[in-house]
Amino acid sequence: MTTSTRNRQWIYASRPDGAVGLEHFQLREAPLPAPGPGQALARVRAVSIDPAQRAWMMTKTYRPQLVPGELMPAFALAEVLESNAPGLKPGEIIEGDFGWQDYVVVTPERVQRRDAAKSIEHLMGVLHFTGLTAYFGMLEVGRPRPGETVVVSGAAGAVGSIAVQIAKIAGCRVVGIAGGAEKCRWLVQELGIDAAVDYKAGGLSEALAAACPDGVDVYFDNTGGEILETTLSLMNVHGRIACCGAVSQYDQGGWSTGPRGVPGVLIFKRIHMEGFLLTDFLKDRKVAEKALTNWLRSGKLKAPVEAVNGLENAPQALIDLLKGRNLGKMLVRVS
């Protein structure tokens, strides 16, 4: 592993009005940054590709709206190369918001050290934000009871593919919603869920009703929009909706109107609908990581990953993700 003298950086260049495209990013070469006192230089190993990155462009979310000209932010894993920072040693794997770039200068407070014995795929997927989001969102917000029917939208995505499996482990009937027959087959055959519904095939309402003969007790929503509206109409009394993402909403100019039946159906059926972010659950991260690791070891949990090679391909990977072309967690291997 040699160190370049240049640092490639993807700059967020302009705000998309509709679907994000390559023209909204610009590749810049900066000099290799030098760590100052108390800092470390790290080489980025992999960057995360997430629907949230599109939401950051669209509006203020849990972080300020992205401003054209800034480095494209991304959760990433990096390996410490040289360090003036107490507690960070060369060779250590660290995690943080390092952005789409080759190298990063960090301070210890802004990073988390990770177990270098684990694979980059696991550290960035099932044991990283998407796996933890699936864990806490399903178990702490959705709170499924054995025998209940759980529906997950975006079921073939990074969070969804873990969420459906956790609901199976919890003893539920699990129905995934995904786009395309191939994804649906994969969900049933590879991930072992009970049924999958292709929302692109038309007739979602009838197909979902047929897949959920006892109604829906827990809905883990990654999409918002029409899929949320349709699932809402099938919810059982005292059902729970865990609002995890709204990917149907991000690749457009702003929020659409919300689903019909909010709040009416929420009232008549006494539905609990809750938005959540992983940040509120991170104090319990170790508990979740232990459970996820055990399930991986025992073969109860698969951790599908779609890895793209080369930092230069990061924008296309995000475009593909937003078009739903991935199965499982999407990441870009940088080095």
Added chain:
Amino acid sequence: MTTSTRNRQWIYASRPDGAVGLEHFQLREAPLPAPGPGQALARVRAVSIDPAQRAWMMTKTYRPQLVPGELMPAFALAEVLESNAPGLKPGEIIEGDFGWQDYVVVTPERVQRRDAAKSIEHLMGVLHFTGLTAYFGMLEVGRPRPGETVVVSGAAGAVGSIAVQIAKIAGCRVVGIAGGAEKCRWLVQELGIDAAVDYKAGGLSEALAAACPDGVDVYFDNTGGEILETTLSLMNVHGRIACCGAVSQYDQGGWSTGPRGVPGVLIFKRIHMEGFLLTDFLKDRKVAEKALTNWLRSGKLKAPVEAVNGLENAPQALIDLLKGRNLGKMLVRVS
């Protein structure tokens, strides 16, 4: 008090497409019903006028959709006149779904006995479903903490007028939303809340933001629609929305699209949105009644009632309620 030989009954005659009008009801005279074995005859003292009655016409809710030709249902108070039922004695006050009529034949399982020493107004308002709904919805679903900002829409209505006062008792800054300057004045001057915003005056978003300089922690929603959408945008992180009613939606053909920002804003702000019905809390009714009674006695709680005289005026009372012409709980005194 003499007993007529005729029983006037308001029949739900046809389904309104838009606003409900007098033409959707028909007054019928039936013979005075006779109580069979195990039954009692009671004279209706007062019938409740509720927004939910409009919702029952519109769609299946927690009860089947109303069918033209049936007696217009209504929660009511009645006095037992003669009884073949064990446990029901002449002179006792009973509560149940007796409908808009002069007399009713009941069986003991379908009624609750009430304290005849209490006023009809209290038994039908603050100590009946609307007061209990305000109590449980605010304290168990909204869960305000002292110092938080609580917003209540439909604040001058039967549930809202009690809910705002309970939030004041709980130590919150309380902002009511109501239609018209007169109601807003009344809310501040008579019920002692901190601010009131007239949604009919225009500029709701700016006015509400000004009334809630620290944002909104709890929103008790009686209206749905645009008011919900506007308040949602002012919610604080970890805010709670108690969905109690959707009166903006009932007097029309069906559900409108939902508020923008569902689920997006719910996620970014980790908002908990929950629909509720009183039925789920009735096991704790005595606790609530005791608290409400104590607050009434100590003068901390006022129980505004708009009482209309005469069963013949029940349809107009419902029309007026849906137009927002009442302050507090609306009822019709029948005898």
